[in-house]
Amino acid sequence: MKLTIGFSPCPNDTFIFDALIHHKIDTEGLNFDVFFDDVETLNNKAMRGELDVTKLSFHAMAYVLDQYALLDAGSALGFGVGPLLICKNETLLHQNKLSADLRIGIPGKFTTANFLLGIAFPHLLNKQELVFSDIENALLNGKIDLGLIIHENRFTYGDRGLYKIIDLGNYWEGLTGCAIPLGGIVVNRNLDVAVQQKVNRVLRKSVEYAFSNPKSGIDFIRQHSQEMNEAVMYQHIELYVNQYSIDLGVEGRKAVDKLFEMAQSKKIIPKISNYIYVTPGY
Structure with missing residues (x-):
């Protein structure tokens, strides 16, 4: 069959x-x-x-x-496996609240990553859907302000001069105690x-x-x-x-x-x- x-x-x-x-x-x-x-x-x-x-x-x-x-x-x-919200502009790391005007590259509307982003930051709605592997380059090229990354990009963003704002997996775990x-x-x-x-x-x-x-x-x-x-x-x-x-x-x-x-x-x-x-x- x-x-x-x-x-x-x-x-x-x-x-x-x-x-x-x-x-x-x-x-x-x-x-x-x-x-x-x-x-x-x-x-x-x-x-x-x-x-x-x-x-x-x-x-x-x-x-x-x-x-x-x-x-x-x-x-x-799993634990410690969630999507990361990252940026190129280091000053964003020190803001008490991320501006609703920020452009965010997401790996798809129906991804679990986007679901978690909606729970943690419901006011961030200026989203652009990109293939997950294109998000880092879009940040580096200034096409977006924030990137929601998944898969192996979790291990490469730092080497490209990008910064982690939040690990949304850790956020979920703290909220629910679940994987x-x-x-x-x-x-x-x-x-x-x-x-x-x-x-x-x-x-x-x-x-x-x-x-x-x-x-x-x-x-x-x-x-x-x-x-x-x-x-x-x-x-x-x-x-x-x-x-x-x-x-x-x-x-x-x-x-x-x-x-x-x-x-x-x-x-x-x-x-x-x-x-x-x-x-x-x-």
């Missing part, structure tokens, strides 16, 4: 999916046509129901739960439930294989990464791939549920009526 699957070219995703798409594990008869896209493109594809299986932001997930269900394997959650849910893997509800659960099983095996054989996918990871420094690539992987990527578990689901509860209470997302997960509750 062949399924379409979408994920980002970032090291954490290629690390997770390498064994799955290259058949280094038993995929239980499943084969995959792969689409590599940035997170906001994947979010929009999910809105249109284009893929059988896809990575997407938890923020965007709230808008597609009528079409997709969340797998327990493959998610990016921050960034992105998850969903499967189309049109597929038979047995197939949905099979996808969850083989993806878990793929993550477990990656942990057991961390260098196995290095060529695949390097091929798609914007950052060719191997140490930075694995620093990225270690930050975003953890026990929650194998299985959300009780604490992972608690964090996801908390995110959706808070977003609904603040009317950031619509009311959720569908059961979120593929597998039964814990």
